[in-house]
Amino acid sequence: xxxxxxxxxxxxxxxxxxxxxxxxxxxxxxxxxxxxxxxxxxxxxxxxxxxxxxxxxxxxxxxxxxxxxxxxxxxxxxxxxxxxxxxxxxxxxxxxxxxxxxxxxxxxxxxxxxxxxxxxxxxxxxxxxxxxxxxxxxxxxxxxxxxxxxxxxxxxxxxxxxxxxxxxxxxxxxxxxxxxxxxxxxxxxxxxxxxxxxxxxxxxxxxxxxxxxxxxxxxxxxxxxxxxxxxxxxxxxxxxxxxxxxxxxxxxxxxxxxxxxxxxxxxxxxxxxxxxxxxxxxxxxxxxxxxxxxxxxxxxxxxxxxxxxxxxxxxxxxxxxxxxxxxxxxxxxxxxxxxxxxxxxxxxxxxxxxxxxxxxxxxxxxxxxxxx
Amino acid sequence: xxxxxxxxxxxxxxxxxxxxxxxxxxxxxxxxxxxxxxxxxxxxxxxxxxxxxxxxxxxxxxxxxxxxxxxxxxxxxxxxxxxxxxxxxxxxxxxxxxxxxxxxxxxxxxxxxxxxxxxxxxxxxxxxxxxxxxxxxxxxxxxxxxxxxxxxxxxxxxxxxxx
Numbered sequence: 001x002x003x004x005x006x007x008x009x010x011x012x013x014x015x016x017x018x019x020x021x022x023x024x025x026x027x028x029x030x031x032x033x034x035x036x037x038x039x040x041x042x043x044x045x046x047x048x049x050x051x052x053x054x055x056x057x058x059x060x061x062x063x064x065x066x067x068x069x070x071x072x073x074x075x076x077x078x079x080x081x082x083x084x085x086x087x088x089x090x091x092x093x094x095x096x097x098x099x100x101x102x103x104x105x106x107x108x109x110x111x112x113x114x115x116x117x118x119x120x121x122x123x124x125x126x127x128x129x130x131x132x133x134x135x136x137x138x139x140x141x142x143x144x145x146x147x148x149x150x151x152x153x154x155x156x157x158x159x160x161x162x163x164x165x166x167x168x169x170x171x172x173x174x175x176x177x178x179x180x181x182x183x184x185x186x187x188x189x190x191x192x193x194x195x196x197x198x199x200x201x202x203x204x205x206x207x208x209x210x211x212x213x214x215x216x217x218x219x220x221x222x223x224x225x226x227x228x229x230x231x232x233x234x235x236x237x238x239x240x241x242x243x244x245x246x247x248x249x250x251x252x253x254x255x256x257x258x259x260x261x262x263x264x265x266x267x268x269x270x271x272x273x274x275x276x277x278x279x280x281x282x283x284x285x286x287x288x289x290x291x292x293x294x295x296x297x298x299x300x301x302x303x304x305x306x307x308x309x310x311x312x313x314x315x316x317x318x319x320x321x322x323x324x325x326x327x328x329x330x331x332x333x334x335x336x337x338x339x340x341x342x343x344x345x346x347x348x349x350x351x352x353x354x355x356x357x358x359x360x361x362x363x364x365x366x367x368x369x370x371x372x
Numbered sequence: 373x374x375x376x377x378x379x380x381x382x383x384x385x386x387x388x389x390x391x392x393x394x395x396x397x398x399x400x401x402x403x404x405x406x407x408x409x410x411x412x413x414x415x416x417x418x419x420x421x422x423x424x425x426x427x428x429x430x431x432x433x434x435x436x437x438x439x440x441x442x443x444x445x446x447x448x449x450x451x452x453x454x455x456x457x458x459x460x461x462x463x464x465x466x467x468x469x470x471x472x473x474x475x476x477x478x479x480x481x482x483x484x485x486x487x488x489x490x491x492x493x494x495x496x497x498x499x500x501x502x503x504x505x506x507x508x509x510x511x512x513x514x515x516x517x518x519x520x521x522x523x524x525x526x527x528x529x530x531x532x533x534x535x
Binding site for chain 2: 046047050052054055058087090217218219220221223227232233234239240303304305306307308315317319321329330332334338339342343346371372
């Protein structure tokens, strides 16, 4: 015989989501206070994959930290490589040859597409659609093969060097990249958009769900597709140009709806913009060396340095403080999803649990990057 | 008036004896005030040194001028026995301008008012700085560890910390 449970209307219970949960894509834990199916309070609990990269940076030389950068945001590792290379080059005054800058942009943008493809696959998996994953991973595999050819690794790249890149690209890479551009452009309308974007089930699940106002973005410091899905035209590549991005003609997709669908659309359009950048970079690729002159042991002048790059998830900042020694005196990593996730509690309040999970997917979280 | 000049003018109420020009950023020789820095070299346009009691007033000015809080970081200057807290402010779109705000507190008594009432972004960043440096942020709504285990009894980014 079962005893009926009588819950009072104002009675809530605590539901533990994670740290091992398929929808959190990594070890994120969210402590949810629930009123039935509705969320009263959501508190993300971080730190399950914390590795203290900032202390590791202080313990080694500048070059020794390069492999660590790829192990934070493992989906857009080259942007983290790039960010670290840029801040150190800025502090030590190292010049980078033009060809190396072009190669950096090409590989970073390829990596951005791979990251968005994986996000797309995982997001739809969260919503219960398995098939899209197979298409996305098919295309992502092509990108990873191309990047493996030049960088030597498939996921945790350590490709950039202070003053250039480790390896030049060859004709086969260029031909393969051009093939990939053609392939993705061919598949995007029919497979990605017809199958998924215009799908009524997807629209019902994510349209008008998870509204983030532009003011919330500013107060919480949200950047990247999260901000651009809330009508904020902010992209580090345009607002604070670095590398050779000013030489390319590309748009920043901005959607004003502020919902999960808007963030979805931003990322889908960004893939096309990345293809445009890669195409122009391949057309204009200059000849020359891929490594400039850089001293073996770096000793930047004492001072405060900051450098930002646009990763697939938003603005990644390095706050570097040097004391004239051969190790960084202090490195603060401003990782984009740390700030993007901090607004989760405020936005998820009053949401249905199932919607809150769809909303979480639309933020594109990479937990090792939050926990560092 | 461009953004940089407008921001610099906004600080006039806080620092009446305004400094100007580019120059050294060595905190020991500087009085509280605003200094222009070369963004191509240092990444920030303004370097603001303020007292610990002024960080909330600075945050209000930044909020009024439409900035967002990018990050809060700590620095342990062991030789000077000082802990430094750095707030990076930036513009979310429009004309780019980054403002680095710094304040220093004695290492023996690291207490700074929290700016989380002005910028909720500061909530997690201040918790992280507390976690790593043991800086106590006054009036913070929930100053508990964020990345380290809740029962940790150390602050790993202090320079004299040995595991």
